[in-house]
Amino acid sequence: MIHGDKVDLIYSRNVINAHKELLYSSGNSFLIVTGKSSARLSGALNDVLEAISDKECIIYDGIRENPEVSSLLEAARLLDDVDCVIGIGGGSVMDAAKVIACLKNNKAESEEELYAQKWENAALPLFLIGTTAGTGSEVTKVAVLTKANGRKASIHNDRFYASYALCDPAYTYSQPKAIAIATAVDALTHCNESYFSNKANDLSRAYALKGISYLLPGLKVIKDQISDELKDNLYLGSLYGGLAIDITGTTFAHNVGYYLTENFHIPHGFACAVFQEDLFDFEMKNNKQYTDEFFSQINMDKKSYIELISSLIPTFNIALSEQTIKEILPRYENNNSVKNTYGQMNVSDIERILKKIFNNQSFI
Ligand code: NAP
Numbered sequence: 001m002i003h004g005d006k007v008d009l010i011y012s013r014n015v016i017n018a019h020k021e022l023l024y025s026s027g028n029s030f031l032i033v034t035g036k037s038s039a040r041l042s043g044a045l046n047d048v049l050e051a052i053s054d055k056e057c058i059i060y061d062g063i064r065e066n067p068e069v070s071s072l073l074e075a076a077r078l079l080d081d082v083d084c085v086i087g088i089g090g091g092s093v094m095d096a097a098k099v100i101a102c103l104k105n106n107k108a109e110s111e112e113e114l115y116a117q118k119w120e121n122a123a124l125p126l127f128l129i130g131t132t133a134g135t136g137s138e139v140t141k142v143a144v145l146t147k148a149n150g151r152k153a154s155i156h157n158d159r160f161y162a163s164y165a166l167c168d169p170a171y172t173y174s175q176p177k178a179i180a181i182a183t184a185v186d187a188l189t190h191c192n193e194s195y196f197s198n199k200a201n202d203l204s205r206a207y208a209l210k211g212i213s214y215l216l217p218g219l220k221v222i223k224d225q226i227s228d229e230l231k232d233n234l235y236l237g238s239l240y241g242g243l244a245i246d247i248t249g250t251t252f253a254h255n256v257g258y259y260l261t262e263n264f265h266i267p268h269g270f271a272c273a274v275f276q277e278d279l280f281d282f283e284m285k286n287n288k289q290y291t292d293e294f295f296s297q298i299n300m301d302k303k304s305y306i307e308l309i310s311s312l313i314p315t316f317n318i319a320l321s322e323q324t325i326k327e328i329l330p331r332y333e334n335n336n337s338v339k340n341t342y343g344q345m346n347v348s349d350i351e352r353i354l355k356k357i358f359n360n361q362s363f364i
């Protein structure tokens, strides 16, 4: 059992069957928010439909990876008679469901109105049921959405916390291997980046280290054969990663990763993982003692840790010209994620990192 203080998180096998009554008594008319197929493939949708079989129920299955604001607005138009929202899927669906649950009592007809919302009114009861072992979105107050201009932009609000996260690791088993690797790597980046955040505290560091301890055994074998027990631990690790970043936020690696996802469709986890080596290099150079403590706590040296992460990232041949890098950089001036990187990172560090990785024809 994991105790987050914001979300009631129930982690168990057959979690929906075991807590049918909780779902059943939370509303009379439900909106179930999903993506294309993972809710069905994971078995979670079936379990939910059984639990609320004689209730009114609308299924909105229009959420896609890196969810577009327009799809949330479309789903929100179905809310008139709805009194409870259930999000079943990976981070994309859960992030969307959080915002949709708030849109009934905090209206927004357009992207501008949504981003201008102050979310003053209560959300509908919200259940989140994760199907990836990755984002930890089950336990965070964050929603990462994609605007009409293709840019990813996150919104943070206490109203986005789920009423309940119903967590059954078996729902992650249907992930294809490539998705399982990308999402598990994302979870590891959350733990790393939370530890190396200027907002890190004793509790967030404890969550981050716990997350890493659950993630590492599975990550070491995930490309070959991975047992169900290790898959379960990946899911637990992802939840600890979520608890960690909910306190601290992420660092420059996530924000610069968004650029790779937006422009080269690199899956979120890999896009952030690309920058982990540079995060550690920066920290080793500027905050050696803190960084040494990190590697001693995770029981791995920097070189082996980076080798493990690199071995999990596929090869992407991407080159960015000096001119393109120059055009990207204003985005990282005064950027909260850059400022949140432990120590004092600034835009000139981002310039150096981008040139090192991408101005060399290709990376990794
Ligand atoms: P995702 O974008 O939710 O899903 C990726 C793909 O995996 C989709 O095609 C999805 O299919 C499929 N999938 C998911 N679970 C599956 C299962 N059990 N079986 C088969 N297929 C499955 O991936 P994600 O990495 O979990 O989420 C990434 C998003 O979360 C990004 O937008 C990222 O920025 C955001 N994020 C949020 C937070 C936060 O704290 N809120 C933190 C980090 C990242 P379907 O389309 O069928 O669902």
Ligand code: ZN
Pocket: 135, 186, 187, 189, 190, 254, 268, 269, 272
């Ligand atoms: Zn992430």
